[in-house]
Amino acid sequence: MDKVNIELENQFFSSEKKGSDIKGKFFVGVTQLAVFIIIAVLFIILGIIVYQGRAKFSWEFISSFPTNGMTEGGILPALIGTFILVIVMSIAAVPFGTITAIYLTEYASENSKFAAAVRFSVRTLAVVPSIIFGLFGLGFFIQFLGAGVDTAFNGGELRWGQPNILWASLTMSLLTLPVIIVSVEEALKTIPRELREASLALGATKWQTIKQVVLPGSVSGIMTGTILAVSRGAGEVAPILFTGAAYYLATLPGSLSDQFMNLGYHIYIMSTQSSDVEKTMPIQFATTLVLLLLTLSLNLVAVVIRSRIRRRAK
Amino acid sequence: MNSQFPVNPSFTKESLKKQFRLSEFLAEKIISSVAFLSIAIIFLIFIFVFKESLPLFSFGSDAKAKTEIQGTAKPESYGGTTTEELKPESYGSEPVSNADLKPETYGSDPVSTEDLKPETYGDVKAETPETTATETPEAVSENNEGADKTWSTFFTTEWVPVSENPRFGLIGLLIGTLKVTVIAMLIAGPLAILAALYTSCFASKRAKEIIKPIIEMLAAFPSVVIGFFALMVLATFFQSIFGYESRLNAFIGGVAMALAAIPIIYTISEDALSAVPKTFTEASLALGASKWQTAFFVTLPAATPGIFAALLLGVGRVFGETMIALMATGNAALLSSNPFESVRTFAATIGSEMAETVFGETHYSVLFFIGSLLFIFSFALNAVAEFYVKGKLIKKFQGK
Numbered sequence: 001m002d003k004v005n006i007e008l009e010n011q012f013f014s015s016e017k018k019g020s021d022i023k024g025k026f027f028v029g030v031t032q033l034a035v036f037i038i039i040a041v042l043f044i045i046l047g048i049i050v051y052q053g054r055a056k057f058s059w060e061f062i063s064s065f066p067t068n069g070m071t072e073g074g075i076l077p078a079l080i081g082t083f084i085l086v087i088v089m090s091i092a093a094v095p096f097g098t099i100t101a102i103y104l105t106e107y108a109s110e111n112s113k114f115a116a117a118v119r120f121s122v123r124t125l126a127v128v129p130s131i132i133f134g135l136f137g138l139g140f141f142i143q144f145l146g147a148g149v150d151t152a153f154n155g156g157e158l159r160w161g162q163p164n165i166l167w168a169s170l171t172m173s174l175l176t177l178p179v180i181i182v183s184v185e186e187a188l189k190t191i192p193r194e195l196r197e198a199s200l201a202l203g204a205t206k207w208q209t210i211k212q213v214v215l216p217g218s219v220s221g222i223m224t225g226t227i228l229a230v231s232r233g234a235g236e237v238a239p240i241l242f243t244g245a246a247y248y249l250a251t252l253p254g255s256l257s258d259q260f261m262n263l264g265y266h267i268y269i270m271s272t273q274s275s276d277v278e279k280t281m282p283i284q285f286a287t288t289l290v291l292l293l294l295t296l297s298l299n300l301v302a303v304v305i306r307s308r309i310r311r312r313a314k
Numbered sequence: 315m316n317s318q319f320p321v322n323p324s325f326t327k328e329s330l331k332k333q334f335r336l337s338e339f340l341a342e343k344i345i346s347s348v349a350f351l352s353i354a355i356i357f358l359i360f361i362f363v364f365k366e367s368l369p370l371f372s373f374g375s376d377a378k379a380k381t382e383i384q385g386t387a388k389p390e391s392y393g394g395t396t397t398e399e400l401k402p403e404s405y406g407s408e409p410v411s412n413a414d415l416k417p418e419t420y421g422s423d424p425v426s427t428e429d430l431k432p433e434t435y436g437d438v439k440a441e442t443p444e445t446t447a448t449e450t451p452e453a454v455s456e457n458n459e460g461a462d463k464t465w466s467t468f469f470t471t472e473w474v475p476v477s478e479n480p481r482f483g484l485i486g487l488l489i490g491t492l493k494v495t496v497i498a499m500l501i502a503g504p505l506a507i508l509a510a511l512y513t514s515c516f517a518s519k520r521a522k523e524i525i526k527p528i529i530e531m532l533a534a535f536p537s538v539v540i541g542f543f544a545l546m547v548l549a550t551f552f553q554s555i556f557g558y559e560s561r562l563n564a565f566i567g568g569v570a571m572a573l574a575a576i577p578i579i580y581t582i583s584e585d586a587l588s589a590v591p592k593t594f595t596e597a598s599l600a601l602g603a604s605k606w607q608t609a610f611f612v613t614l615p616a617a618t619p620g621i622f623a624a625l626l627l628g629v630g631r632v633f634g635e636t637m638i639a640l641m642a643t644g645n646a647a648l649l650s651s652n653p654f655e656s657v658r659t660f661a662a663t664i665g666s667e668m669a670e671t672v673f674g675e676t677h678y679s680v681l682f683f684i685g686s687l688l689f690i691f692s693f694a695l696n697a698v699a700e701f702y703v704k705g706k707l708i709k710k711f712q713g714k
Contacts, residue, residue, distance in 0.1 A: 032512055039528055042532050045573075099344075124696050125356065127631070128689060131661045131685070207341040234536070236536065236537075237538045264539075268542075271542055272641055295539075
């Protein structure tokens with residue numbers, strides 16, 4: 001109602017002041033132009049990558065190994081490496097993210113200092129440059145944990161104290177933790193207070209309420225968070241630059257202590273350090289197309305689920 | 315959910331008292347300790363990134379011990395284990411023949427890795443005796459060669475980490491980073507803020523529901539994709555327009571990073587603009603101001619703290635962006651004010667050189683030191699955005 005009124009009023013006033021109308025149109029036009037430029041650039045990027053990548057993009061490209069010194073063939077190992085990375089990452093990040101979100105919405109009191117510190121840390125984690133996570137992965141996981149495990153259990157033999165899938169995935173899980181926490185928190189907040197109170201009034205304890213009432217209601221939120229985290233993790237390269245990504249591997253990784261190939265890293269390597277950048281251009285564009293399709297479609301799914309959650313909240 | 319609930323006809327004071335339940339207690343403790351983990355991670359990141367740069371701070375006699383550790387640490391060094399991964403990186407800038415890139419080289423072929431080792435360690439080995447030899451006369455009198463020497467080179471402009479006489483001039487890198495950041499923010503800031511203004515003040519509800527998700531979709535573009543696009547398409551395109559010499563330069567990097575920063579600035583500014591109380595706009599409209607006057611002279615100034623926060627976080631994103639910097643800025647630490655010259659940023663330096671360094675080496679420590687600088691910077695930006703801006707907003711809107 002309010003909105004309609006304002007708009008009517010506004011039309012009335014602006015029709016009276018013809019003089020400032022041109023100026024007004026100019027300013028509104030400038031803001032419109034900004035929106036237009038951003039959206040146009042977005043679709044230009046998408047269009048060029050689709051256009052250049054479609055020639056090489058095929059099932060064969062996705063399902064075969066690179067051949068001939070990575071100048072021909074497909075991207076299967078990079079794709080599988082990316083999948084393993086995001087799966088291990090989700091296994092590590094989703095439980096922690098969900099529990100932290102449960103703490104923030106269910107247990108933390110309004111003006112608890114501890115909860116404020118947790119919130120601040122989560123937001124800081126979200127803005128720390130991704131390369132810092134890579135450094136942390138190298139310094140903490142590989143040099144400290146990995147090397148420690150090696151001296152303690154492997155008798156000093158080098159197995160975990162070097163870059164591998166596990167450390168890369170754990171590094172990536174730190175990066176995607178805030179994404180999950182924020183999504184789950186948002187979903188938990190949409191569960192009506194009455195449901196919780198009804199459960200408590202029936203004699204259920206707090207933990208029982210969370211387990212039986214709150215968590216089942218927030219499954220879609222956890223899913224959204226996981227999907228967004230996977231989409232983020234699949235596209236990030238900086239954290240895995242020196243925690244496990246490999247240039248080329250002739251075989252698929254067999255265990256968590258192996259190195260792996262990764263789509264984003266593959267694009268980076270192929271476009272900057274390849275022996276023949278010109279010749280492999282179609283491969284690079286097709287790889288970029290695969291990565292972009294992967295992240296964008298995951299995001300689209302997350303947006304759809306999220307809008308459903310929001311509709312439920314209304 | 316539970317169809318059965320306890321039926322207790324005789325409530326006494328005792329039975330109504332809150333009981334201690336072990337499972338409840340444990341659940342709460344476990345959940346809050348997991349929540350504590352995110353605080354711990356922040357501390358761990360700082361400690362471990364900073365820890366690796368500690369050798370730089372060991373002045374005096376420690377410096378000598380460091381060079382000895384360096385020698386003994388070599389067999390279990392980080393670099394040695396990834397020789398196969400390392401190789402293309404260290405030789406990437408030079409045209410590599412196909413034979414070198416053959417898959418067999420990366421397998422567990424012992425001969426080729428053996429071949430590699432002297433090469434990768436060549437300059438390090440040559441360098442260690444060299445430095446100690448030249449420094450000994452000084453060391454007798456001052457006894458603080460390594461660390462002090464490294465520090466004194468920080469404030470020079472030359473970044474020559476791998477040579478007989480390594481110099482770690484951070485000034486060139488700092489200028490490069492600032493140059494890219496300024497260019498990116500000059501493009502991203504106005505575009506994103508104007509777009510946010512349109513979305514929150516002028517667009518119809520329907521248009522808003524379409525525009526917002528589309529612009530936020532830009533955030534889903536991985537930075538490596540944006541970097542790749544800049545490297546392959548933008549660089550050629552802008553070179554053909556402006557006709558400058560180096561294909562990859564600060565300008566290209568800045569444009570690409572603007573694309574990465576736009577969704578962040580847009581989302582936060584849009585939130586800030588939408589959070590301006592309705593009474594503000596209604597009062598302005600009631601006084602006879604038109605819609606655009608209200609938007610530019612009432613809503614925009616009222617949301618300044620939030621927009622400032624958005625710009626800060628945008629700067630943080632651009633400052634620490636690695637992949638775009640690696641791929642699109644040319645990576646040469648040149649000292650010039652020309653935006654069409656190649657630059658090298660802090661983050662790109664870490665990204666491109668970390669794999670070449672040997673664990674414990676000065677170069678390795680310097681890279682971690684740059685990392686801790688980046689971390690402190692982004693932490694500070696976030697803290698300012700969080701506390702200062704929030705305080706201002708509350709003051710403004712509630713008049714406290």
